[in-house]
Amino acid sequence: MEIRRMGPQIGVEVTGVDVKALDERSFAPIYQAWLDYNVLVVRDQDLTIPDFVRYSRRFGPVVPHPSKSTRHPDHPEITMLGVNKFDADGKLREEIYRRGAEGWHTDGAYNQAPFKATQLYALAVPSRGGNTLFANGYAAYDALPERLKDRLEGVIGTFSYGGRRGKSRLLNPEDQDWTPIYHPIIRTHPETGRKSLYFDPGKIVGFVGIDDREGNELIAALKERMIVPEAEYHHVWRRGDIVIWDNRCSYHKAAGDYPPEEDRIHWRVSINDYGVEAMAAQ
Numbered sequence: 001m002e003i004r005r006m007g008p009q010i011g012v013e014v015t016g017v018d019v020k021a022l023d024e025r026s027f028a029p030i031y032q033a034w035l036d037y038n039v040l041v042v043r044d045q046d047l048t049i050p051d052f053v054r055y056s057r058r059f060g061p062v063v064p065h066p067s068k069s070t071r072h073p074d075h076p077e078i079t080m081l082g083v084n085k086f087d088a089d090g091k092l093r094e095e096i097y098r099r100g101a102e103g104w105h106t107d108g109a110y111n112q113a114p115f116k117a118t119q120l121y122a123l124a125v126p127s128r129g130g131n132t133l134f135a136n137g138y139a140a141y142d143a144l145p146e147r148l149k150d151r152l153e154g155v156i157g158t159f160s161y162g163g164r165r166g167k168s169r170l171l172n173p174e175d176q177d178w179t180p181i182y183h184p185i186i187r188t189h190p191e192t193g194r195k196s197l198y199f200d201p202g203k204i205v206g207f208v209g210i211d212d213r214e215g216n217e218l219i220a221a222l223k224e225r226m227i228v229p230e231a232e233y234h235h236v237w238r239r240g241d242i243v244i245w246d247n248r249c250s251y252h253k254a255a256g257d258y259p260p261e262e263d264r265i266h267w268r269v270s271i272n273d274y275g276v277e278a279m280a281a282q
Contacts, residue, residue, distance in 0.1 A: 001026065003033050010136040010250065011233030012037040019045055019055045019242065027058055035192055038250040039134045039233055042242040049075050052121050052267055059244065060116050060271040066161060079268040085260065092260050101256025102202060104135065104227060106247045108270060109200040110161040112181045117271040119244040124265040125237045129258035132235045137196035137249040139231035141186065144197065148221065155185045156208040159200065180205055189248050196249040199226050226251060
């Protein structure tokens with residue numbers, strides 16, 4: 001097994017390993033590398049859905065995504081990305097083709113217990129384009145001016161699935177009314193202890209105790225400062241890649257630029273922290 005850094009502040013690659021055969025001793029440095037570099041790529045895997053789910057559960061409980069229409073029919077914990085891109089009339093469905101490409105975001109900010117991680121497995125890769133871009137949330141926090149750090153300390157954001165637009169074409173009609181939830185904008189990572197800017201311009205609605213005028217100014221400032229260029233990693237997909245990212249301290253977006261007539265298909269899982277299900281049941 002070889003672990004190699006992909007960028008100076010984010011991204012690490014693992015080669016020479018079969019995730020189906022990992023024991024705890026072999027998995028430990030992989031997990032630590034992921035914590036250290038936010039995004040972890042494992043190359044050259046050959047997996048079934050049970051293999052992929054079993055490996056994903058080593059990071060935490062796997063939970064179904066709210067978009068029911070894109071869940072695998074036999075494995076609801078699996079989201080199918082890039083499938084059914086064209087409607088019955090042959091028109092490209094932008095919500096499928098450009099899913100994840102609307103802008104920089106973090107997954108699960110609309111949940112009271114946000115997703116710990118998201119993991120993808122590449123089944124089909126286009127001849128060009130289709131990259132996934134990642135950025136470091138720790139670096140975003142570190143680069144904030146001190147006055148903005150001070151202003152955001154203790155500030156709570158309000159988030160929902162549809163954000164300020166209110167609706168999403170990926171949700172069924174009965175799931176469109178999303179109860180807003182609350183998260184600190186400056187978030188301390190529960191495992192590393194590092195501070196990160198926790199922000200999603202597409203999911204945020206506002207801030208607790210801050211009027212719309214100042215809230216709009218804060219959103220504009222954070223959109224401008226959430227991406228630190230030298231703290232990015234752009235992943236060029238290969239078939240058989242597994243990529244997992246830490247939603248607690250990173251942002252991502254799809255490039256949304258591959259030939260529409262070609263396939264770009266992934267299995268996707270959402271991963272919670274251990275203990276979240278028990279907390280929700282209380």
